[in-house]
Amino acid sequence: MYASDFEYDGLALxxxxxxxxxxxxxxxxxxxxxxxxxxxxxxxxxxxxxxxxGANYEERYTATLQICxxxxxxxTPYLSPTEISALQRWLCRKDGYHKLRFISPSHTxxxxxxxxxxxxxxxxxxxxxxxxxxxxxxxxxxxxEQTNTWxxxxxxxxxxxxxxxxxGYIYPLTSIACQGSATTPGKINLxxxxxxxxFALLLQRVYRDExxxxxxxxxxxxxNRKRTDLPSQFGFHFPRIINTxxxxxxxxxxxxxxxxxxxxxxxxxxxxxxI
Numbered sequence: 001m002y003a004s005d006f007e008y009d010g011l012a013l014x015x016x017x018x019x020x021x022x023x024x025x026x027x028x029x030x031x032x033x034x035x036x037x038x039x040x041x042x043x044x045x046x047x048x049x050x051x052x053x054g055a056n057y058e059e060r061y062t063a064t065l066q067i068c069x070x071x072x073x074x075x076t077p078y079l080s081p082t083e084i085s086a087l088q089r090w091l092c093r094k095d096g097y098h099k100l101r102f103i104s105p106s107h108t109x110x111x112x113x114x115x116x117x118x119x120x121x122x123x124x125x126x127x128x129x130x131x132x133x134x135x136x137x138x139x140x141x142x143x144x145e146q147t148n149t150w151x152x153x154x155x156x157x158x159x160x161x162x163x164x165x166x167x168g169y170i171y172p173l174t175s176i177a178c179q180g181s182a183t184t185p186g187k188i189n190l191x192x193x194x195x196x197x198x199f200a201l202l203l204q205r206v207y208r209d210e211x212x213x214x215x216x217x218x219x220x221x222x223x224n225r226k227r228t229d230l231p232s233q234f235g236f237h238f239p240r241i242i243n244t245x246x247x248x249x250x251x252x253x254x255x256x257x258x259x260x261x262x263x264x265x266x267x268x269x270x271x272x273x274x275i
Contacts (some may be wrong), residue, residue, distance in 0.1 A: 006262035021068040068129035078126040090117040109144040113137040142268035149264040157253040162243040164270040169240040171216025172267035178206040180259030189255035194242035202235030
């Protein structure tokens with residue numbers, strides 16, 4: 001990937017009159033693409049074969065960049081204390097991960113959740129740039145967040161094709177707008193053909209015009225109604241979008257004894273790429 005600019009937490013590097021650059025001639029290098037996996041294998045005594053029994057990611061994705069002033073925007077190549085302060089206030093923070101996106105034709109819909117550390121680059125007593133290292137929350141990147149919405153009657157199904165590079169599952173942010181009787185509470189039972197029926201989403205005693213939000217990543221659920229019994233009416237299985245090496249198509253079905261509803265999934269597919 002080639003890029004001279006990036007966006008972090010809604011602001012671009014070029015907004016500060018800066019660009020990505022190099023202070024040493026770059027050579028040929030190998031960069032991580034989010035596919036660095038550690039494989040656990042074992043070889044029996046007297047055998048030449050190594051048997052596979054597991055795998056895991058050893059590290060989250062990280063990379064180091066150098067930044068300098070844009071030649072067409074500067075009166076001097078040196079950074080002033082005020083400019084350094086503004087850059088470090090923007091990048092070097094303690095408020096958690098923010099979205100990092102490189103402004104490049106090949107990476108327009110790709111982002112990382114990242115935090116930064118910074119070092120100054122000095123030349124003859126002047127600060128001419130900064131070396132910045134970003135650390136992400138995972139070994140891979142994400143595609144642009146997407147939201148899909150379906151309006152369902154009891155017994156209806158919808159399909160969702162998981163485009164993630166990583167096999168496994170993603171917990172989407174799920175919103176359910178319940179319909180049904182104005183006086184009698186109903187239930188929501190949503191199953192996925194990619195997993196056992198026991199793992200279906202189950203919500204008992206849902207009410208008309210109630211909107212329930214389920215965050216599977218954080219294991220939380222909320223309602224627009226003031227109610228304290230919601231956890232006790234929940235089956236503790238959050239909807240998951242599943243991806244195996246053989247199958248990517250998820251077919252979700254609303255049971256025939258459920259109330260009509262509108263369901264939205266918001267999620268970011270995983271992509272294994274580097275910079």
